[in-house]
Amino acid sequence: MKKVTVENLIQKFSLNVLAGEDQLEKLITQPGVHRPGLEFVGCFDFFPTEQVQILGKKEVTYLEKLSPEERKIQIKNLVYYHPSCFIVTTGEVDFDHLIHHCTEQGIPLLVTNKPETTSEFIPKLETYLIKELAPEMAVHGVCMNVSGIGILIRGSSGVGKSETAHTLIRRGHRLVADDIVVLKRLSSQTILGTHDEKTKEFLALRSIGLLNVVRLYGRKAFQDETRITLDINLTKWEKDALYNDLEQEFHYTDYMGVKIPSMEIQLQPGRDVAGLIEAAANNWYLKQQGYSAVEEFMDRIKADITME
CATH class of the missing domain: 3.40.1390.20 (HprK N-terminal domain-like)
Incomplete structure (x- = not known):
């Protein structure tokens, strides 16, 4: 307790x-x-x-x-x-x-x-x-605030979580925690992501070492905490495992009784993973505002059929 x-x-x-x-x-x-x-x-x-x-x-x-x-x-x-x-x-x-x-x-x-x-x-x-006094747990991963959306980035050791976080920071987004992410359950619908104090402002990059993102990129590169909105799992590339569906269905990850929308992004050399995370965050936000790109696309198709 x-x-x-x-x-x-x-x-x-x-x-x-x-x-x-x-x-x-x-x-x-x-x-x-x-x-x-x-x-x-x-x-x-x-x-x-x-x-x-x-x-x-x-x-x-x-x-x-x-x-x-x-x-x-x-x-x-x-x-x-x-x-x-x-x-x-x-x-x-x-x-x-x-x-x-x-x-x-x-x-x-x-x-x-x-x-x-x-x-x-x-x-x-x-x-x-x-x-x-909130119940809390620690998970291995990276926590970022991307365009105002709190994202937990997970994946096996060495998959590229911190490197992806560094790219996001360079694009103007904010680091919350690297390596150890502390999750706090504030309510039945709210999970807060933060650091464990020891790793505050630090980002560890393989081949480079430990970086202090505030010293390197200024205060705008770091945020003390954020509400977790998306859970993204980075995985190694598997041939024929990706689908070109118009809309990917969200799965959910349970953290202390709170279900967080989750998705998987596969890694491959040359793939802009940071860009995909930005797209996922912005697309999620639009959905919360009631907009669906798929619905608009289907409406256009129906309109073309009707005109014919």
Whole structure:
């Protein structure tokens, strides 16, 4: 199971610590955040204590309208359930009761120090947690962003994946990862491709060696992550194995329960594999927009027949 600590949140979002300084290694194991609402009226049946608890302007305004004794009881009730941590995202607040009970129960109490609203902070936090806690797997291959389309390029060792990636980079496309591609399942329909940090910006070419694509070609040659849209498998040429069908049917590869459209491209000396990958990416995009070259071609044929 992936893990994020409270200390990770502090470093990522530059949060200040008001209580629970000795509990910063406390784990957050579930993505998403929670803003107490029903809990303020005594309903704790669905209180997601494993999530980060956010106290924004609405929550703080409600607590400030209570008498000191009522406020103390409400805060004590929240803290009693031992959530992973509290983050206060509003300005000046009477923190006394919060600090007291969080310190007593060993719960980190954090506060933002940037001038942003709760609605601005929460999406950033949720995006970070979803990515960090997403189920992941590593595959051997290359990940590229080609004309805005995330492509996973696979194939046996030495087949030419990195060389093809280099050609694509020279044509203005972006490398995401070479050799080891980390796939993260963000949802039932979304796989994110990224690197494993150690290989970030590096491309290994046989006979040449290790290249840093950013140093060679500039920042435009690299992208930190991309949504995987196509899975392309490079294979060795097999005579009579290719068909001249007007439209190739997509197969699918399953990655952690998400089916990604996949296709095979065979290699042969002189064949422009990078160009074929560009064509596959652009053709896929057009299909998503509702356009089919085959349908247009057939319509022209039908129109000619009708005129005759």
